[in-house]
Amino acid sequence: MTDAKPTEPRLRLLLAAEALFARKGYDGATVREICDRAGMNVAAINYHFGDKERLYIETVRHAHACGVSDAGPPPQLAGLPPAERLRGFVAAMLKNMDAPVRPESMQLLMRELSQPSPATISVVEDFIRPMAMGLFAILAELLPDLPERQRLMVGFSVVGQCLYYRQNRTVSTLLFGAAAVDALSLDAITEHITRFTFAALGLAGAYPTVVRTEGAV
Amino acid sequence: MTDAKPTEPRLRLLLAAEALFARKGYDGATVREICDRAGMNVAAINYHFGDKERLYIETVRHAHACGVSDAGPPPQLAGLPPAERLRGFVAAMLKNMDAPVRPESMQLLMRELSQPSPATISVVEDFIRPMAMGLFAILAELLPDLPERQRLMVGFSVVGQCLYYRQNRTVSTLLFGAAAVDALSLDAITEHITRFTFAALGLAGAYPTVVRTEGAV
Amino acid sequence: MTDAKPTEPRLRLLLAAEALFARKGYDGATVREICDRAGMNVAAINYHFGDKERLYIETVRHAHACGVSDAGPPPQLAGLPPAERLRGFVAAMLKNMDAPVRPESMQLLMRELSQPSPATISVVEDFIRPMAMGLFAILAELLPDLPERQRLMVGFSVVGQCLYYRQNRTVSTLLFGAAAVDALSLDAITEHITRFTFAALGLAGAYPTVVRTEGAV
Amino acid sequence: MTDAKPTEPRLRLLLAAEALFARKGYDGATVREICDRAGMNVAAINYHFGDKERLYIETVRHAHACGVSDAGPPPQLAGLPPAERLRGFVAAMLKNMDAPVRPESMQLLMRELSQPSPATISVVEDFIRPMAMGLFAILAELLPDLPERQRLMVGFSVVGQCLYYRQNRTVSTLLFGAAAVDALSLDAITEHITRFTFAALGLAGAYPTVVRTEGAV
DNA sequence: AATGAATGAGCCTTCATTCAT
DNA sequence: GATGAATGAAGGCTCATTCAT
Numbered sequence A, B, C, D: 001m002t003d004a005k006p007t008e009p010r011l012r013l014l015l016a017a018e019a020l021f022a023r024k025g026y027d028g029a030t031v032r033e034i035c036d037r038a039g040m041n042v043a044a045i046n047y048h049f050g051d052k053e054r055l056y057i058e059t060v061r062h063a064h065a066c067g068v069s070d071a072g073p074p075p076q077l078a079g080l081p082p083a084e085r086l087r088g089f090v091a092a093m094l095k096n097m098d099a100p101v102r103p104e105s106m107q108l109l110m111r112e113l114s115q116p117s118p119a120t121i122s123v124v125e126d127f128i129r130p131m132a133m134g135l136f137a138i139l140a141e142l143l144p145d146l147p148e149r150q151r152l153m154v155g156f157s158v159v160g161q162c163l164y165y166r167q168n169r170t171v172s173t174l175l176f177g178a179a180a181v182d183a184l185s186l187d188a189i190t191e192h193i194t195r196f197t198f199a200a201l202g203l204a205g206a207y208p209t210v211v212r213t214e215g216a217v
Numbered sequence E: 001a002a003t004g005a006a007t008g009a010g011c012c013t014t015c016a017t018t019c020a021t
Numbered sequence F: 001g002a003t004g005a006a007t008g009a010a011g012g013c014t015c016a017t018t019c020a021t
Helices: A009-028 A030-037 A042-047 A052-070 A083-100 A103-114 A120-144 A149-165 A167-180 A186-200 B009-028 B033-036 B043-048 B052-070 B082-099 B103-114 B120-144 B148-167 B167-182 B186-198 C009-028 C031-037 C045-049 C052-070 C081-098 C101-115 C120-142 C148-167 C170-182 C186-202 D009-028 D030-037 D044-049 D054-069 D084-099 D103-114 D120-141 D148-169 D168-184 D186-200
Strands: none
Touching: A009 A030, A009 A052, A009 A103, A009 B009, A009 C170, A030 A042, A030 A052, A030 B103, A042 A052, A042 D009, A052 A103, A052 A120, A052 B033, A083 A120, A083 A149, A083 C081, A103 A120, A103 A149, A103 B103, A103 B167, A103 D054, A120 A149, A120 B167, A149 A167, A149 B148, A149 B167, A149 B186, A167 B103, A167 B120, A167 B148, A167 C101, A186 B148, A186 B186, B009 B033, B009 B052, B009 B103, B033 B043, B033 D084, B033 D168, B043 B052, B043 B186, B043 C148, B052 B120, B052 D009, B052 D120, B082 B103, B082 B148, B082 B186, B082 D148, B103 B120, B103 B148, B120 B148, B148 B167, B148 B186, B167 C009, C009 C031, C009 C045, C009 C052, C009 C101, C009 D009, C031 C045, C031 D030, C045 C052, C052 C101, C052 C120, C081 C120, C081 C148, C081 C186, C101 C120, C101 D103, C101 D168, C120 C148, C148 C170, C148 C186, C148 D103, C148 D148, C170 D103, C170 D120, C170 D148, C186 D009, C186 D148, C186 D186, D009 D030, D009 D044, D009 D054, D009 D103, D030 D044, D030 D054, D054 D120, D084 D103, D084 D120, D084 D186, D103 D120, D148 D186
């Protein structure tokens, strides 16, 4: 059993900050609130991190350091054919976003990416770039003759489909109801995106799990 | 006579607030800043709107009231075949997000959608739902036999591809450089997403602009 | 009857700040203390002066603006012979320091001069230089053949004697008791410094009030 | 072996405190700053001195304990005639203030004297009184018939001339430029004050270094 | 209808201090 | 004997808000 309430003060602050920054943003969260949640004194932040801004940066770094282990294409797919790996990539990305170790981490990172700050760059470099490189390596194998610009947009189409579910869950729920949205299981979404993409790429025949359809849907 | 600088005080405040809320968020923007930008007194906001929160709600309402005219599928496509209309939908959505009448409006709405607030619901109902209904009407015509749950995910795949470019422009730029990202013209993106989607749906033959490809890319 | 408690808020703050800065110095005085004394809110300083430092500068400026009317050699001596005017200068300087309109003003100025700050320069230029120029004009008339460097030191000797009583009253009192120090009336001191100086300059014969002595004491 | 960097922790703290209190005053100097400068932990002050205030008192005591050896009239003048000894006193006082063993000590003491604190009394008693007694002993010999009150003012005139150069160097520099002020050598000032005083006292004939002048200048 | 002056709550930060080691 | 970690109080400042005009 790992610590539900870690005794390390620095970590307590980071976790409290992560939750509050994720929920309220940098301006909306106050250092008092964060320290209270961490069960510490107001001066703790200054002592451990210098000031609020550096706490924020460290919080973002910590959040992606925790998630970074799952980042990049799942290594166990290394030797498989590219079609298989593309499916693995979609599955990993969806899973990573949907049920990360700590939801606050992901929430904070998404907020961070949509409103860049000094901490954004390192997150992108350490957390996002490995995944992107993994995806484009797969696409390069799958579509070796495609001009680079086209490949870029193909990548964006794949990632865009995956990100949609995290970035726009609120809207989807408001539009179609929580029941309809929650009914979409992670597996179903993975299946859908993979088929949709394979069909789009004219690789429906290469689709790993064999189900043949007219289109992909 | 168009009002470049509207003299109506309420409107001046709404436009100033829109720009600042869009750029800095609710907590980051200050009423003083907003009033200064509107060329008015600090007390103006409280006089005209009661308090900051009500100003925010009114600002969001006003932003989507201005954008709502462009929302929904472009009416001129009304009589065309569904394939044509799907292409029109993608083009409209991308164009709407990329170069709306007032960029601040869109920026504010996007921020609002990613961080739901009391003002979110009416935005979704008035601004988003018409577009969504338009899209699903098209999809229903294109894929009449598809189970509803599948159609939902198809819709998400289409919209997800479009939204990616707005929601993740910063990340894309950090990953691939501004040059590579800016080189993707609105037309090129529209073309790509439409083909990608048609191919995915097994409707490549129905692709309106005729270019026949193996896949869609 | 002038306002003992002025209703003008800016002035109330300046007077409160003057007293506290004079007594406790810049670091020792707190804005809360100052506002309390002025019967105003903590935010008043920020509203009226921007921040503590600008309040300090304005306080110093105001303090010397109040005293500056008495600065410089008393104009009514303008036509008199230089010996008479030297006596007048000493009398004016002592009087000015000993019983100024508001003691806090002088206390603040003296503190300011011994610990230069951004506000020092203008005080020196506006408040001190006129007096200094007045003195050296007199000395130039009295001792036309004296080299400039010597004249400088003579001026310092005159001023040094006068300043001693203000700058070192505490020490004098601790050394000789309050009774002995307080017994030295303003007139007695004026008389002493004038005679001492005249005798030192070999101008004892020119001493205006005629009393002949062996030395000057 | 002299200790350029004393290893005794208490002494290290005292020297660091002396420098910082001298430069920034009691409120302006922080215990952290002092401990950093002394190369010690934040808690060192509380451990060695209890609290900041007691450190301050000890620092002032130490500063004047170090300077006290030079205090009082130079002993080697003991047997000389009073006129000679007065000259020695002026020279010693000027030299003591101008280039003391450790400039910080003197700076701290001067600051202390101008803003009395609990530590003032002992400084005055141990450091100042010996000098004052020395001076008044000389004056008693030189002017045996002078009433005490007159002698007090004569003493103040002598000391006031000397103190001027230290207490008002900033103002002098602002008024007449650094060049003019720095050009006044310690010897020149000593010479001037001595002659000025002797002439004022009608003792020009007794002036030790023989130069006969009409006045003293 | 609209404003400038003024307010109190709360912000982030820093201070001198203490405690467990 | 001495320290690094942690604390509560208080610092200056900014915020959204209100009031008299």
